[in-house]
Amino acid sequence: xxxxxxxxxxxxxxxxxxxxxxxxxxxxxxxxxxxxxxxxxxxxxxxxxxxxxxxxxxxxxxxxxxxxxxxxxxxxxxxxxxxxxxxxxxxxxxxxxxxxxxxxxxxxxxxxxxxxxxxxxxxxxxxxxxxxxxxxxxxxxxxxxxxxxxxxxxxxxxxxxxxxxxxxxxxxxxxxxxxxxxxxxxxxxxxxxxxxxxxxxxxxxxxxxxxxxxxxxxxxxxxxxxxxxxxxxxxxxxxxxxxxxxxxxxxxxxxxxxxxxxxxxxxxxxxxxxxxxxxxxxxxxxxxxxxxxxxxxxxxxxxxxxxxxxxxxxxxxxxxxxxxxxxxxxxxxxxxxxx
Amino acid sequence: xxxxxxxxxxxxxxxxxxxxxxxxxxxxxxxxxxxxxxxxxxxxxxxxxxxxxxxxxxxxxxxxxxxxxxxxxxxxxxxxxxxxxxxxxxxxxxxxxxxxxxxxxxxxxxxxxxxxxxxxxxxxxxxxxxxxxxxxxxxxxxxxxxxxxxxxxxxxxxxxxxxxxxxxxxxxxxxxxxxxxxxxxxxxxxxxxxxxxxxxxxxxxxxxxxxxxxxxxxxxxxxxxxxxxxxxxxxxxxxxxxxxxxxxxxxxxxxxxxxxxxxxxxxxxxxxxxxxxxxxxxxxxxxxxxxxxxxxxxxxxxxxxxxxxxxxxxxxxx
Numbered sequence: 196x197x198x199x200x201x202x203x204x205x206x207x208x209x210x211x212x213x214x215x216x217x218x219x220x221x222x223x224x225x226x227x228x229x230x231x232x233x234x235x236x237x238x239x240x241x242x243x244x245x246x247x248x249x250x251x252x253x254x255x256x257x258x259x260x261x262x263x264x265x266x267x268x269x270x271x272x273x274x275x276x277x278x279x280x281x282x283x284x285x286x287x288x289x290x291x292x293x294x295x296x297x298x299x300x301x302x303x304x305x306x307x308x309x310x311x312x313x314x315x316x317x318x319x320x321x322x323x324x325x326x327x328x329x330x331x332x333x334x335x336x337x338x339x340x341x342x343x344x345x346x347x348x349x350x351x352x353x354x355x356x357x358x359x360x361x362x363x364x365x366x367x368x369x370x371x372x373x374x375x376x377x378x379x380x381x382x383x384x385x386x387x388x389x390x391x392x393x394x395x396x397x398x399x400x401x402x403x404x405x406x407x408x409x410x411x412x413x414x415x416x417x418x419x420x421x422x423x424x425x426x427x428x429x430x431x432x433x434x435x436x437x438x439x440x441x442x443x444x445x446x447x448x449x450x451x452x453x454x455x456x457x458x459x460x461x462x463x464x465x466x467x468x469x470x471x472x473x474x475x476x477x478x479x480x481x482x483x484x485x486x487x488x489x490x491x492x493x494x495x496x497x498x499x500x501x502x503x504x505x506x507x508x509x510x511x512x513x514x515x516x517x518x519x520x521x522x523x524x525x526x527x528x529x530x531x532x533x534x
Numbered sequence: 535x536x537x538x539x540x541x542x543x544x545x546x547x548x549x550x551x552x553x554x555x556x557x558x559x560x561x562x563x564x565x566x567x568x569x570x571x572x573x574x575x576x577x578x579x580x581x582x583x584x585x586x587x588x589x590x591x592x593x594x595x596x597x598x599x600x601x602x603x604x605x606x607x608x609x610x611x612x613x614x615x616x617x618x619x620x621x622x623x624x625x626x627x628x629x630x631x632x633x634x635x636x637x638x639x640x641x642x643x644x645x646x647x648x649x650x651x652x653x654x655x656x657x658x659x660x661x662x663x664x665x666x667x668x669x670x671x672x673x674x675x676x677x678x679x680x681x682x683x684x685x686x687x688x689x690x691x692x693x694x695x696x697x698x699x700x701x702x703x704x705x706x707x708x709x710x711x712x713x714x715x716x717x718x719x720x721x722x723x724x725x726x727x728x729x730x731x732x733x734x735x736x737x738x739x740x741x742x743x744x745x746x747x748x749x750x751x752x753x754x755x756x757x758x759x760x761x762x763x764x765x766x767x768x769x770x771x772x773x774x775x776x777x778x779x780x781x782x783x784x785x786x787x788x789x790x791x792x793x794x795x796x797x798x799x800x801x802x803x804x805x806x807x808x809x810x811x812x813x814x815x816x817x818x819x820x821x822x823x824x825x826x827x828x829x830x831x832x833x834x835x836x837x838x839x840x841x842x843x844x845x846x847x848x849x850x851x852x
Contacts, residue, residue: 232621241620249613348700353634377620445609449635458605496610500617503566505584506574506602 213472214484216524220470221491223523224516228494232501240377242501247379250493251386252441253463254486257471258386258393259437260464261485263430265397267410267477268317268324270431273438273464275335276309277457280442282339285452288358290347295360302439309335310435314428324431332461340454353451361447369448382444386486389437393482406430411478467492470520491520565596567813568618569806571629571654572611574602579802583653585850586806587627594814599623608635615639625649625813630656630663637663649816651809654802655703661826666816669808671800671831673703674710679832680753680777680798681714681722687795689715689751689775692722693742697735697759699726704755707779711753720751727759735762743770751775757782764788781835781847789840800831803851 228237236242256273263270280302287298313331317324343350355361371378397403408416409423417423438457446452467488473480495516499509569587573580584600591598601618603610612635618626619642626643630636630652643650644664652665660668677694684692692715694708712722725742727735739762743749752767752774754760760778767774777795778785788794808828815821835843846852 236621239620242617245613245617245620248616252609344700350700351632351635353632356634448638449609449612450637451632451634453606453608453632453635455606456609458607497613497617500568500599500601500614501621503597503599503621505600507600509601509604 213479213481214487215472216527217471217484217487217491217520219527220520220523221487221494224491224494224498224520227516228498228502232498232503235501235503237498237501240375242497244374244377244379246490246493246497247383248493249496250486250489251380251382252444253460253467253492254386254489255382255389255441255444256434256437256460256464257467257485257489258389258482259430259434261468261471261473261480261482262393262397262406263434264465264468264473264475265410265477265480266406266427266430267413268427268430269328269465270313270434271325271328271461272309272313272331272335273434274457274460274462275332275339276306276435276438277442277445277460278452278454279309279335279339280306280439281446281452281456282343282352282442282454284443284446285352285355286343286346289352289354289451292358295355295358295364299364299443302443303436306435306439307432310432311428313435314431317431318424318427336454336458343454350455351451351453355446355452356450364447368444380448382448385440385444386489390482390486393485397482402426407478409477463492466517470517470524472524488520491516563818565624565814565817567591567596567598567625567627567810568621568623569598569600569602569627569809570611570614570618571600571602571627572606572608572631573629573654574604582850582852583802583806586803586808587810588806589851590807590810594811596624596810596814598810606631608632612636612639616642619643619646619648623648624817625651627651627653627809627813629654630659633659633663640664649813651813653805653809657827667812667823667825668827669805669812669830670827672827672829673706674713675829676779676798676800676832677707677710677712677753678714679710679834680707680779680796681711682718683796683834684711684751684753684775684777685715685718685720687775690720691746691748692720692751692753692775693725693749694722695725695727695735695739695752695754695759695763697727697755699724707755708753727762732758732762732765735759736766739763739766740769743774749774752777754778756780757785760785760788760794764793767793781843781852786835786840786844786847789835789837792837795836797835798831799833799835799852801833801852802830804830 260270283305284298284302287293287301288295313328316327370381372381397406405421405426408421409426413423445456468485469475470488470491471481471484473484495513499512504512571580587598587600601614603614615628616639626648628650633656640663649666652660652668654670657668657670694711696704696708698704708724715722727738752763754763756779761784763776764784767776775795776793779798781797781799785794785797789797843852
């Protein structure tokens with residue numbers, strides 16, 4: 196019988212959602228740290244705020260990366276775009292005295308161009324996006340270092356807090372929302388809104404169907420009229436814009452930029468998207484899952500501090516926790532599909 | 535599946551156990567200090583700092599945790615400090631490579647009433663950001679002491695070879711070096727070389743020596759400058775006085791062979807050790823040093839102590 200005609204129990208349909216397994220993983224990770232570090236502040240409001248902040252910055256990136264990966268492509272250049280965007284904003288505003296909003300527009304324009312370049316290169320050459328964006332990872336990072344050193348003679352640039360328009364930018368990108376006795380960064384709102392937007396696009400718009408089609412089977416999608424190249428180029432623009440937004444949030448929040456910002460974020464983003472149930476092969480996945488994946492990452496990154504585990508052990512922990520999350524995810528999904 | 539999960543939990547529990555041996559946590563008043571630095575755990579320089587912190591924790595009976603981002607990342611470092619503060623430590627020890635990026639997190643430490651000491655970098659911002667004191671090397675002072683030693687052995691015209699012009703700390707080393715030589719009636723200039731390209735650096739140094747035969751002394755600012763300089767000196771005869779900042783196996787070998795006069799060492803073991811001692815004195819006994827900065831360097835490695843230093847390097851304390 197065709198899968199879509201088969202009658203499925205509503206509960207089973209919920210269990211078969213890609214993000215459910217990730218939710219199980221998130222609960223497991225939270226419980227683990229609640230037990231071993233609950234009395235050291237992990238459960239406090241401030242503790243919660245610190246891991247939500249880490250999750251939010253990665254989650255903004257992951258929402259866009261999830262769409263791209265469901266569409267069947269990778270973007271390894273997002274970490275470098277974070278660095279380039281933050282530095283561009285700071286150089287334009289601090290060094291050249293631009294209004295911060297004008298600089299922001301320039302950063303977004305740069306991101307659109309970077310995304311178009313990645314996307315058009317992938318679509319026109321037919322090369323794997325893994326290779327194309329691996330190249331642009333180095334190009335964007337190298338250009339950021341070289342141009343910054345050329346223009347300013349330095350690799351770090353501060354002073355963004357003294358630029359005209361900063362206070363409004365701070366409110367929008369790095370403001371704080373009261374959260375009981377603690378404060379939540381406004382990036383959490385960006386994270387929630389962008390995850391909701393990505394989910395709406397995926398599940399409620401024709402473009403969402405095109406994404407699944409482009410990533411599932413590009414040839415048959417093309418034959419039924421899906422503009423696969425255009426979909427992919429737009430998805431690359433999306434990841435570049437999300438990276439630029441993270442770059443801006445970090446620069447505004449940390450009063451400036453350095454040329455190494457965003458290193459390794461491209462891999463963290465892919466990891467959390469996969470934890471969230473998106474297939475590496477494309478055609479299947481969820482933006483909500485990516486958000487839960489980011490939450491797991493944030494809890495592990497910060498939970499280790501509360502548990503008093505030295506930095507020596509961080510990567511062991513990260514790897515093991517991520518493996519557990521993926522295993523739980525895999526197990527839940529298989530149970531659900533088997534019935 | 536359940537058994538696998540159990541095994542993983544046991545492994546992780548073991549990880550926690552390893553990171554927190556009973557010797558470190560067995561303090562009488564159970565003080566807990568946390569280090570957050572920009573140096574990765576695998577970096578040999580920072581590994582020595584971490585060993586200093588561990589040893590001090592054992593000696594003064596406090597618990598010490600050590601955190602660092604997995605790459606040079608001020609955003610992650612700021613977020614680590616946030617998490618550390620939320621865990622209510624008794625004291626904090628931080629390096630400040632980018633004061634404007636870490637300002638927010640350190641102000642939060644002040645706000646939360648957590649005393650902190652800065653180490654290694656950021657000494658010029660420590661007081662403004664509310665640190666109890668700074669433990670590190672004054673780069674200018676280290677350069678100056680190096681220049682004094684160089685002048686004592688008869689340098690008249692010296693080059694300071696800078697592999698990263700624009701890096702404030704390195705510029706200060708050269709400035710101090712030049713000031714000491716000028717005070718002794720000698721001359722000093724700066725030569726910029728390429729950080730990533732040892733061959734080009736070597737050629738630049740050889741060209742500079744050929745262009746000016748009156749040059750009789752070279753100072754490099756770290757292994758990236760010192761190693762090409764050693765190669766360049768191998769290729770030409772004549773007596774050139776050569777000294778460098780920082781220690782590496784090639785530099786120690788050069789000191790033994792007599793091609794390197796001395797190496798300036800910032801003795802970073804003390805940057806791990808001293809803050810633990812000072813914080814525990816502050817919290818247990820209301821003691822605070824009169825000076826707001828404690829200089830761990832410059833220490834000098836010469837032919838006289840290079841043997842002993844090799845042993846200590848193997849122990850991970852130098």
